[in-house]
Amino acid sequence: MKTIYFDNNATTKVAEGVLQQMKPLFCELYGNPSSMHTFGGQVSHSIRKAREQVSDLLGCDPAEIIFTSCGTESDNAAIKGTLAAHPNRRKVITTRVEHPAVLSVCRDLENHGYAIVELAIDKKGQLDLAELEEKLDDDTAIVSIMYANNETGVIFPIDKIAEMVADKGVVFHTDAVQAVGKIPLNLSKSNIDLLSLSGHKLHGPKGVGALYVKKGTRLPPFMLGGHQEAGRRAGTENVPGIVGLGKACELAGQNIEEENNNVKYLRDKLENAILEICPDSRLNGDKDNRLPNTTNISFEFVEGEAILLMLDKFGICASSGSACTSGSLEPSHVLRAMGVPFTAAHGSIRFSLSRYNTEQEVDYTIEKLPPIINRLRELSPFVAK
Ligand code: PLP
Numbered sequence: 001m002k003t004i005y006f007d008n009n010a011t012t013k014v015a016e017g018v019l020q021q022m023k024p025l026f027c028e029l030y031g032n033p034s035s036m037h038t039f040g041g042q043v044s045h046s047i048r049k050a051r052e053q054v055s056d057l058l059g060c061d062p063a064e065i066i067f068t069s070c071g072t073e074s075d076n077a078a079i080k081g082t083l084a085a086h087p088n089r090r091k092v093i094t095t096r097v098e099h100p101a102v103l104s105v106c107r108d109l110e111n112h113g114y115a116i117v118e119l120a121i122d123k124k125g126q127l128d129l130a131e132l133e134e135k136l137d138d139d140t141a142i143v144s145i146m147y148a149n150n151e152t153g154v155i156f157p158i159d160k161i162a163e164m165v166a167d168k169g170v171v172f173h174t175d176a177v178q179a180v181g182k183i184p185l186n187l188s189k190s191n192i193d194l195l196s197l198s199g200h201k202l203h204g205p206k207g208v209g210a211l212y213v214k215k216g217t218r219l220p221p222f223m224l225g226g227h228q229e230a231g232r233r234a235g236t237e238n239v240p241g242i243v244g245l246g247k248a249c250e251l252a253g254q255n256i257e258e259e260n261n262n263v264k265y266l267r268d269k270l271e272n273a274i275l276e277i278c279p280d281s282r283l284n285g286d287k288d289n290r291l292p293n294t295t296n297i298s299f300e301f302v303e304g305e306a307i308l309l310m311l312d313k314f315g316i317c318a319s320s321g322s323a324c325t326s327g328s329l330e331p332s333h334v335l336r337a338m339g340v341p342f343t344a345a346h347g348s349i350r351f352s353l354s355r356y357n358t359e360q361e362v363d364y365t366i367e368k369l370p371p372i373i374n375r376l377r378e379l380s381p382f383v384a385k
Contacts, residue, residue, distance in 0.1 A: 001315040004361045008201075009150050009178060009294060009352035010319055014244065015203040021247040022205065025240040033237055034226065043239055050246025054210055057249040058195070059186035066211045066229045067242050071177035071198030072101040074211040075144075077222040077233070078173040078194040079105050082142040083114070085218035086171070089141035091115040095127060096337040097151075101196075102144050102175055103333075115139070124286040125154035125338050129164065136168045143172050147179035147195075151334040151350055152285030153294025155183065162191035171217065177201055177209075181252035182260065182291050193217045199241060203354070204248030208241030259355050264292035266362050267353050271295040273366040278373050284340055284348060293353040298335075298344035301383045302376040307349055310372040316365055319350045343382065 005013070031040035033047055051062040058065075068074045079092065079102065094106050096118045106116045117135045119127055127145070136143070143165045148155045158174050165172040173194035179185070180195075181202030187195065195212040199205050213219050213232075225234030252259075275281050280300035299307065304320030311318055331345035340348070351365075377383045 004314075004316045004357075004364065006351040006353055006357065006361075006365070007317045007319050008354040009153075009350065011200045011206065012203045012354055013356055014205055015248060015251055017251055018204055018244045018247045022240040022244040025243055029239075033239060034228070046243050047237055047239060050242045053246035053250045054197075057180065057185070057253045058197075058212055059188050060212055061188075061215065063230070064187075064212055064215060066213060066233050067237060067245070068209045068211055068233060069207055069238065070209040071099075071175065071196050071201070072209075074196030074198070074209045075099070075101040075173075075175050076105055077211055077219070078196060079109075079142060079144055081219040081222050082171045082173065082194070083109070084220050086141040089139055091117065091137070091139045091141060093117045093119065093132065093135055093140055093143040093145075095119045095121065095145055095156075097121055097125065097149055097154075097334045098144070098146050099150055099175060099177070101177075102146070106144075119145075121337050123339055125149060125152050125284070125334070126286055126289070127156055127161075129157075129161065132161065133164060136165065136170060140168070140170045143170055145172075145174055147174045147176040148183065148291050149285070149334060150178045151332055152296045152338075153178070153291035153352075154285045155179070155289045155291065157289075158192065159190050162193075166191035178291060181249070181256070182293065184256055187212060187214070194219070199245040199248060202248050202252050205241050205244040208238050208245045210245065255355075260292045263353050263355065263357070266357055266359060267293055267295055267351070269359070270351060270353075270362045270365060271297065274369060277366070277370045281373070282344060284335055284338065284344075294350065295352075296335075296348055296350045298340060299347040299349070299373050299376075300344050301380045302347040302373060304346060304348050306376050307347070307369075307372060310376070311349075311365075311369065314364075314368045316368065319352075320348060 029043050031043045033044035051065050054065050055062040110116045147158050162172045171193045175196045177198045180197040193214045197210050199208040221232045223233045282298050284296040308320050335345040
């Protein structure tokens with residue numbers, strides 16, 4: 001059975017061009033980039049090139065890029081590093097809908113005496129910027145707000161937010177793990193101080209990420225040891241990963257607009273058909289300000305997990321907005337923050353597409369999904385028979 005992969009916000013297929021660039025770095029060019037010999041020097045050159053490829057996509061200087069192991073590490077380093085650099089400030093502002101890579105850090109900081117503000121969002125998943133303005137003060141060390149939400153695809157007005165935060169002299173970090181490669185960026189013209197990205201979300205490899213640190217931003221070393229990454233993040237580099245990330249950024253930048261149009265066409269076809277055919281289905285999130293590849297749809301009175309299992313039988317991979325934690329089915333914190341009713345939040349499914357999806361795959365899913373929903377509703381104790 002062919003796999004139909006609509007779970008690209010979880011992870012993506014490595015692009016063929018990325019894999020080809022990575023291959024020689026395992027058994028041919030395996031030198032240590034810190035070595036003095038020419039063999040190691042070639043590897044160091046590959047890292048330099050990758051740094052340029054990443055910075056080209058972001059519109060920044062290569063010296064502003066620190067390679068890390070993943071988006072989570074970048075988020076942790078940005079927030080904890082900024083707090084270490086500003087010891088007299090004890091407040092962090094974030095949102096209720098961040099990825100756990102940010103939210104868990106903030107909640108842990110609360111246990112260490114920091115004041116954490118989690119900004120609310122409205123029904124569409126958007127922020128009230130007046131609330132941010134009101135909460136920003138001299139005690140705020142950092143504001144960390146994601147660029148685009150991984151569950152709904154909702155995009156926050158990050159440039160405007162960064163400007164507001166900069167006006168107050170506060171450091172601004174954005175988790176752009178879902179945005180990089182999907183939204184054109186030009187950091188040289190923005191007030192973003194710190195930005196996190198991850199290789200495996202943009203057809204690069206897993207185990208590599210990057211943190212953009214605007215020139216002049218105070219961020220102490222977050223991994224101590226050797227002198228790698230300008231002394232801020234020590235440890236022998238994941239060279240194949242870094243080279244793969246660089247190539248993935250180059251490829252993403254080449255086709256960003258065309259790819260977005262194609263992916264959006266497929267996403268809209270899938271979404272419109274599902275909403276039309278399936279009664280009691282609803283879209284979660286701001287229809288207009290959204291990543292082009294993401295749709296999050298709730299089906300009243302059915303469990304998301306049950307839908308996923310039945311889709312899986314047809315080889316269709318998607319993801320659900322609820323997570324089975326310690327025996328209790330907790331609906332997604334993102335949907336809860338948006339005020340999505342309990343019965344709908346439990347039955348939410350996220351489809352996230354990529355450049356590799358086809359119209360046939362979308363048509364196949366449109367054919368298979370509605371009977372699954374009907375079948376589950378027949379079994380549901382919540383639906384009047
Ligand atoms: N931030 C967001 C918005 C994400 O979607 C993810 C991964 O799903 C992460 C951070 C974590 O990235 P990584 O898997 O590279 O640690």
